[in-house]
Amino acid sequence: MDQTVINILNGLSSGLLLFMLSSGLTLIFSMMGVLNFAHAGFYMLGAYVGYASSRIVGFWPALAVAPVVVGALGAVFERLCLRRVHRYGHVPELLVTFGLSYLILELVQVVWGRAPVAFDPPAVLAQPAFTLVQSAATGLSVVLGHADAATCAHAACTTFPATRAFMMLVALLMLLALWLLLRHTRVGLVIQAALTHPEMAEALGHNVPRVFMLVFGAGCALAGLAGVIGGTTFVTEPSMAAAIGPILFVVVVVGGTGSLVGAFVGALLIGLLQTVPLTVDKSLVDAASALGWHVSTDSAAYPLMKLTLAQVAPILPYLLLVLILILRPRGLFGTRE
Amino acid sequence: MTGDVFHFRPYNVGRWAVWGGYGLLLLVAPLVFSSSLSQTLLSQMGIAIIGCLAYNMLLGQGGMLSFGHAVYSGLGAFLTIHALNRVGAGTLHLPVGLLPLVGGATGLVFAALFGFVTTRKSGTTFAMITLGIGELVASMSLMLPEFFGGEAGVSSNRVVPPAVMGISFGPQIQVYYLIASYCFVCTGLMFAFTRTPLGRMLNAVRDNPERVAFIGYDTQRVRWFAFMISGLFMGIAGGLGAINFELATAEVVGAQRSGAYLLFTYLGGATAFFGPIIGGVLMVLATVVLSELTKAWLLYLGLAFMVMVMFAPAGVAGLVLANLRLAAFGKLRPMLRWYGGLVVAGGIAFFGASMMIEMLYHLQLNEALGPVMKFCGFPVNVRNPVAWMAALTQVLSGGLAFELVRRRVVVQWEAAQADIERELKRREAA
Numbered sequence A: 001m002d003q004t005v006i007n008i009l010n011g012l013s014s015g016l017l018l019f020m021l022s023s024g025l026t027l028i029f030s031m032m033g034v035l036n037f038a039h040a041g042f043y044m045l046g047a048y049v050g051y052a053s054s055r056i057v058g059f060w061p062a063l064a065v066a067p068v069v070v071g072a073l074g075a076v077f078e079r080l081c082l083r084r085v086h087r088y089g090h091v092p093e094l095l096v097t098f099g100l101s102y103l104i105l106e107l108v109q110v111v112w113g114r115a116p117v118a119f120d121p122p123a124v125l126a127q128p129a130f131t132l133v134q135s136a137a138t139g140l141s142v143v144l145g146h147a148d149a150a151t152c153a154h155a156a157c158t159t160f161p162a163t164r165a166f167m168m169l170v171a172l173l174m175l176l177a178l179w180l181l182l183r184h185t186r187v188g189l190v191i192q193a194a195l196t197h198p199e200m201a202e203a204l205g206h207n208v209p210r211v212f213m214l215v216f217g218a219g220c221a222l223a224g225l226a227g228v229i230g231g232t233t234f235v236t237e238p239s240m241a242a243a244i245g246p247i248l249f250v251v252v253v254v255g256g257t258g259s260l261v262g263a264f265v266g267a268l269l270i271g272l273l274q275t276v277p278l279t280v281d282k283s284l285v286d287a288a289s290a291l292g293w294h295v296s297t298d299s300a301a302y303p304l305m306k307l308t309l310a311q312v313a314p315i316l317p318y319l320l321l322v323l324i325l326i327l328r329p330r331g332l333f334g335t336r337e
Numbered sequence B: 001m002t003g004d005v006f007h008f009r010p011y012n013v014g015r016w017a018v019w020g021g022y023g024l025l026l027l028v029a030p031l032v033f034s035s036s037l038s039q040t041l042l043s044q045m046g047i048a049i050i051g052c053l054a055y056n057m058l059l060g061q062g063g064m065l066s067f068g069h070a071v072y073s074g075l076g077a078f079l080t081i082h083a084l085n086r087v088g089a090g091t092l093h094l095p096v097g098l099l100p101l102v103g104g105a106t107g108l109v110f111a112a113l114f115g116f117v118t119t120r121k122s123g124t125t126f127a128m129i130t131l132g133i134g135e136l137v138a139s140m141s142l143m144l145p146e147f148f149g150g151e152a153g154v155s156s157n158r159v160v161p162p163a164v165m166g167i168s169f170g171p172q173i174q175v176y177y178l179i180a181s182y183c184f185v186c187t188g189l190m191f192a193f194t195r196t197p198l199g200r201m202l203n204a205v206r207d208n209p210e211r212v213a214f215i216g217y218d219t220q221r222v223r224w225f226a227f228m229i230s231g232l233f234m235g236i237a238g239g240l241g242a243i244n245f246e247l248a249t250a251e252v253v254g255a256q257r258s259g260a261y262l263l264f265t266y267l268g269g270a271t272a273f274f275g276p277i278i279g280g281v282l283m284v285l286a287t288v289v290l291s292e293l294t295k296a297w298l299l300y301l302g303l304a305f306m307v308m309v310m311f312a313p314a315g316v317a318g319l320v321l322a323n324l325r326l327a328a329f330g331k332l333r334p335m336l337r338w339y340g341g342l343v344v345a346g347g348i349a350f351f352g353a354s355m356m357i358e359m360l361y362h363l364q365l366n367e368a369l370g371p372v373m374k375f376c377g378f379p380v381n382v383r384n385p386v387a388w389m390a391a392l393t394q395v396l397s398g399g400l401a402f403e404l405v406r407r408r409v410v411v412q413w414e415a416a417q418a419d420i421e422r423e424l425k426r427r428e429a430a
Helices: A002-032 A039-057 A059-088 A090-112 A149-153 A162-184 A186-196 A198-203 A208-233 A240-255 A260-279 A284-290 A309-327 B013-032 B036-062 B070-089 B096-118 B123-143 B172-194 B197-207 B209-215 B219-245 B255-268 B275-293 B297-311 B315-328 B332-365 B385-429
Strands: A128-135 A139-144 A156-161 B372-375 B378-381
Touching: A002 A039, A002 A128, A002 A156, A002 A162, A002 A186, A002 A208, A002 A240, A002 A260, A039 A059, A039 A090, A039 A208, A039 A240, A059 A090, A059 A208, A059 B297, A090 A240, A090 B123, A090 B255, A090 B297, A090 B332, A128 A149, A128 A162, A156 A162, A162 A186, A162 A208, A186 A198, A186 A208, A198 A208, A208 A240, A240 A260, A240 A309, A240 B123, A260 A309, A309 B096, A309 B123, B013 B036, B013 B172, B036 B172, B036 B197, B036 B219, B036 B255, B036 B275, B070 B096, B070 B123, B070 B219, B070 B255, B096 B123, B096 B219, B123 B255, B172 B197, B172 B219, B197 B209, B197 B219, B209 B219, B255 B275, B255 B297, B255 B315, B275 B297, B275 B315, B297 B332, B315 B332, B315 B385, B332 B372, B332 B385
Parallel strands: none
Antiparallel strands: A128 A139, A128 A156, B372 B378
């Protein structure tokens, strides 16, 4: 029971991190029609810039510095490169961001090396957020921070790391801020107008290309913020972009391209799907034998069926993608095209 | 009934010359470049040409941007290598020369299977889905070591006695000619495909899917068929690769390989049929030769790609075609002087920039070897600020000169294009 709760929380926190990334991706996509292939690259850049600046100014200021730097870089990229290829159509736009993803990876490796860097969370976040204590005598209880050794001596203690709790907090705050910005401010109104009726917004005197630049920069800044948090929670290394990039696209397709709600639900779903099966050490062979059907070790399907759910966990998001495309091609919350 | 009408069909001399020249080039290339390194390179180029042409069937002709096309060449390679092992063990009776067709069949079957899902969408969503499918297969390849051979991959031996007519496929030159003949035939078939009704519909689906649907065609089905045919040729390329290397590792289905197909097909030029042939040659030169020369090759590649997308979206082939057009109207000669200026100025800037890049990489990777590195044969001390200043001066001066010349070139270019348009209008009127 306690383990299950922790697992679900882990899944939710991963999902919320994915949401921080896919919200920027979706925002940029629905606004400019540009699929930012380098989005995961900006996430990685955020982690590294956060690492570098945290060594100078400390972690908390770095949490603000990294998004600003990454957002500025994104805006510059939009102004200098993306705007130039805009007239050629959406495929060249995608390709130029594809080229950028190569460039970011190489630059990160030149500046910070190919090995992982030690980007540790500050002391406050390095400890558990709370501990679940499961004992035969008192049942399940929650202790904030560490449970004392005496309690854990005769009960099962499971901890939930503070970095993950912090990740959830920041993602939810971000969601709130994004919603307030888009719904209740003038800037948000202009963005929404430029999203659906760019010509009309332009005719009314709004600088739509600049709005595009700001949105692209903001999306990259969100990726940068996610990078700082993801970098401390997971490992800050050059392969972190390639690890999360394809998953982001799965989130966007499953949620429905261009839908923020879809990105939210899709991210949570994928986060849970990536995390929860990791603890299930059962395979199709076990399932078959539970149904009274024995699979012999030399049958042709055995190598496929003997894979445990934990082993196949990395491909589950992609299987979900295929399933969604067959059953509901526009995604969970996508609009009809 | 057709016999009643006389069709005047002269021999298309140009076409015969182009295809004859292409065949001759494939035939004599290993005789001119006869070292074992160049034979290896040429073999890989033949494979890359098939792969890039098959990829361009989607990208150039169908407007579909696939991020997971190595899946079809990779699975073709794995099936071919397993078939080769069966042939070697004597349980399968097939000549080794026909084994790439096994790869092709594999590519076709998997493209039919996965393509059914991916081609439900077009545009950017299609790109995302192909990426997902690519990741799916790449992760699967590490999960099923029984089939994919785990980290080490599956190896084989292409020499299966008895040799037929003295061809054992032992020496590299024999493998080259196998690859070259497949390359020639596949190029021909893929060109023929562009002339079929399906090939034409594919172009129409790329340009205006709504209208195609309105006429009564199923755009999804057109995309699916094209996807399958592309998968077939990708599979043949993969099968040839398996025979060439006698090895298939998880890398052949990976995202890196898929990215390389996209990158080099685009660099070569997606809008012209022969663009991917240039792309295939570039692919081998970059991945084999450039990666030997410099550690920073991916950086150069990324930069070259971005510059190409921004300034020459039709790729190398597009540049060639545009200048051929100038030449046809006698406008090329005055431009050549300016091109020379561009090359010199750009060369100076590039020399300085690559010196800085190499110094940076040396600092990062080879610190232990001391501060002196070789750059173009010269010893350069990366700790010496003078070296950095010199490189920076080159970048700035070269860049400035390049920009000045470029502005003149753009003016000249637009004037020449306007002249050509006027000339064309005049001819039409006449």
